[in-house]
Amino acid sequence: MRPRLAPHVVVHEPAEAGTPWIVQAGQKYLRVGADMGRLLEALDGERDHEGLARRLGAPWTASDVEKAVAQLQRTRLLDDGSEHRPKGTWFKYVPPMTLQFTVLKPQWLLDRMMPLIGRLATPAGAVAAAVLALGGVIALALQTPALARSLGEPLPIAILFAVTAATFATTGLHELGHGAALAYYGGRPSRMGFMLFYMTPAFFCDVSDGWRLPRREQRTRIALAGIVVQLVVGGTAAVSALVVGRAGGASTLYDAMVVFAVSTYVSGVLNLVPFVKFDGYLALMSHLDISHLRDRAMTDARRAVARVLFGGTYARELPRLPWAVPFGLVCMVFPLYLVGVAATLWADILQSLGVLGTVLVVAAVCYLLYRLGLGARRLLEEARRAGARPWRTGVVSVLIAAAVIALTAFVKVPYTVVGGFVRDGDRIELVLAETSDVDVIGKGTEVRLQRRGVVLRTDVGTGVVTDGTPRSGTAPLSAFLPVREVDDLPMPVVSFPLRAEEAPSENYGMAYVEVGSRPVGEWLFLTYVAPTWR
Incomplete structure (x- = not known):
């Protein structure tokens, strides 16, 4: 038997002394020791096991070569005579729940950006990034009262969509930051596109080529580059919001900028957590130089x-x-x-x-x-x-x-029915989705009314149900979501009239009906199973 490497396998010698050999098989990278690396380089199909052992010298023997070749064959690194068809890179499933769709090969874009990347990757660029990131935190601290208002009030649905789009675009810049850092150190990002991460849309950039880099600090910086981009974007938005707020006072634009800044900072900080496969974990893994x-x-x-x-x-x-x-x-x-x-x-x-x-x-x-x-x-x-x-x-x-x-x-836990309220002049109604547990609502049931923002919620009143007979109708989406200006988007509901103990000033908001305690099993059934057939 004269073993040969598969055509799609490439062996990379150590870039520096003391670093491992890298075996690249398509999009996969494996780290091997020097002895295995030399064996892989020698697999040219011209020598049998004894010939390979003679070429490699001590400590290799023909028996050692035979065992190593068998292992390489199991990992599909050897040419087995079949035609290798490269897997399409436009789609990839990453367990347990990530779907990646490739949109472009980013290297051509990064090649054109290298002059800019070189200017940013300097001590002056690092200082500027730190000033913006920390300055944004200070700017938010100076806006605490307005910050609480922006996060605790419903937003116009158009602004909510705009903030969502800006957040999505920021994730694209985040991923481009990873690719730019890899390109700066001489690597080549292979793919960039969008993905469904636990059914949440986001961008991705494949920087697996970073495993070829010789120093762990390079891979660590690549892992953290996206977070730096996020913090800079969040800081810029926070400082801009401070300027807009001081110049023109509270406005819809100001609220949108504050919500975007806070969400960007929170996302960046969450990305630092090393306990899930976020950038913080990748940075820790790279710093320790321990794969998986x-x-x-x-x-x-x-x-x-x-x-x-x-x-x-x-x-x-x-x-x-x-x-x-x-x-x-x-x-x-x-x-x-x-x-x-x-x-x-x-x-x-x-x-x-x-x-x-x-x-x-x-x-x-x-x-x-x-x-x-x-x-x-x-x-x-x-x-x-x-x-x-x-x-x-x-x-x-x-x-x-x-x-x-x-x-x-x-063990018992509180059981709460969640809905909304609608106020029309002096008349207030409790409105519930058709899948809600209306059987627990009766005359005299107490209801807590809240104003719900994107993040914060505030009690705005209380009421008591005056008639336990449910009535079918419609209610605006604003009664259930922290949005406003959606009166033309009604949804079917069942309603109950309320007598206000403490009348709210808002026309729409969330409503909470606390109906005692239930055993955990019954609570799980009522909350997550029963609504599917009501």
Whole structure:
């Protein structure tokens, strides 16, 4: 057998002494040691195993070469005689829930931008970026009262769309920042386009070529470049909002600039979190020079939990990192925390939108349950591979299941029906989506009325239902979303007349009906399952 590298495989020698060899197979990059790198370079199809061992010299033997070649064949790096068809790069699925659509090859654009990139990548450019980012924070602090008003009041729907478009464009600049940093260090971004990241639209730029760079600090700066762009954009918007506010006072433009600045800063800071696959994690992984840091840390954490629960003997993926287990545990839990924060901010609004909102919430809950089930299965697989005793695994699993059942049956949580209110002169109505639980609404039910902004909410009044008979009708979208100027976008509702205990000044807003406590299981059913067939 005379092994040969596959045509699509390229071997890159170390750019500097002490750095690893890089094997590029299409869009994938593998890091290998010097001995394996020399073997890969020698696979030209002219020598058999003994000939390769003679060429490579010590410590290689024909048996070593045979084992290494078998491993390379399993990873599909060798020419097997079949015609290699390069995979199309216009679409790529990245587990668990990312769909990437390539729009362009950014290298031609970055080549033309290199003079500008060179001027920005200087100490003066770094100082200017820091001044804008920190200056924006100071500018927002100087606008605290107006900031609270802008974030706590509904926006015109046109402005909300404009802020969304500006935020989307900023993510494009963010990704271009990654590509520019890679190009500055001599790499080549392979693809750029848009993606659905957990069903949220965003841009992406493939900077996998950064693995060929010799120094870890270069890869770290590439990972952080997008966040720097975001902070500069957010700072510029915040300073501009301060100027506009001082010159013309409160206005719709001012509110839009403030909301955009805050959302850009929050997005940039969130990107620094290293517990999910955001830029902060990529920067940490690059700084430590440990590939697949998060996955390996979560494996160590999962094995630590399995050892405590089920027993067994487990190997460590990252034995040299004493903090790998707690880091992995946080990585496992943090996505649930993000889902909880998002649910706190938006789940009540989505549920008040009727069937569409309910379907979105149910889809999110189903995915969350799927991830929890997948985690439980992996935990049991780790225990089985580690030699845990089946009886102990079974007993502990039953106890955990019993604890979950007890939690859902006996622990109670507040149950709230979310809707909106409409005021027409002295008449006020509670309006609910047709999928809402109207059976718990009756004469004398107390209702809390709120003004809902993009981020903040404020109590504006209270009321009491005067007639428990629901009436069908329509209500503006402003009663359910933090937007205004959408009177021509009605949605079907059921309504109940209210007597104002404390009358609101707003014509539209959110309404919350607190109807006591329910066991967790019943609460989950009423909140996420029952609305699908009401």
